[in-house]
Amino acid sequence: MKKEQKEQIVDELTDRLKAADTVLVADYRGLTMPQIDTLRSRLIDSGARFTVVKNTLTRRAAEAAGADALLTLLEGPTAIAFLEADGDMLAAAKALADMARESRVLAIRGGVMQGRVVSAEEVETLASLPPIEILRGQVLGAIVAPLTSLLGLVTAPLQNLYGLLDARIEQLGAGEATQATATTVASDEETTTEETTEES
Numbered sequence: 001m002k003k004e005q006k007e008q009i010v011d012e013l014t015d016r017l018k019a020a021d022t023v024l025v026a027d028y029r030g031l032t033m034p035q036i037d038t039l040r041s042r043l044i045d046s047g048a049r050f051t052v053v054k055n056t057l058t059r060r061a062a063e064a065a066g067a068d069a070l071l072t073l074l075e076g077p078t079a080i081a082f083l084e085a086d087g088d089m090l091a092a093a094k095a096l097a098d099m100a101r102e103s104r105v106l107a108i109r110g111g112v113m114q115g116r117v118v119s120a121e122e123v124e125t126l127a128s129l130p131p132i133e134i135l136r137g138q139v140l141g142a143i144v145a146p147l148t149s150l151l152g153l154v155t156a157p158l159q160n161l162y163g164l165l166d167a168r169i170e171q172l173g174a175g176e177a178t179q180a181t182a183t184t185v186a187s188d189e190e191t192t193t194e195e196t197t198e199e200s
Helices: 003-019 033-045 055-065 068-073 089-103 120-128 132-199
Strands: 022-027 048-053 078-083 107-113 116-119
Touching: 003 048, 003 055, 003 078, 022 068, 022 089, 033 048, 033 089, 048 055, 055 068, 055 078, 068 107, 068 116, 078 089, 089 107, 089 120, 107 120, 116 120
Parallel strands: none
Antiparallel strands: 022 078, 022 107, 048 078, 107 116
16 A cells, blocks of 8 residues: 555544544454445444554554544454444444344444543443433433423412312302202291281
């Protein structure tokens, strides 16, 4: 490879490292070309670009990009998944973990997320999480549930007050009806008494 080509690759890697918040690193030794193509397709679907790189060039690019955390993961044949801004980190981790399980040769080394090195175990944990849409729903549910309970606590006294007022109105209405009935009965009795007196 000519010096100009190497410099171009280093420049491209540097730009990718600067643009990516997350990179996932794996040892691809033993993967066949069809398996690499399958993995590349899965990663593209999750918003990641999969690149097989030489460690010497990647080290130069990492130093130029200020991504020193990546240097610890560059041992042996290296492939890197660069997660784009709108990429799904969980889906990318799952794609790598699935290929590692299917091929039994791909080895996840770890990654760098927002400048912090993550271990292979942490990448595996990310891969086991539910998809981002489900996580968002779970978070929203966790936020809404206490608010619903709070709303219930706030509205319960108002509902109780409404119930008490309604019961009192009914009670007063029943009392007035009883009093009206009693007045009617008393009037009828007076009328009967007057009629009896007149007849006498």
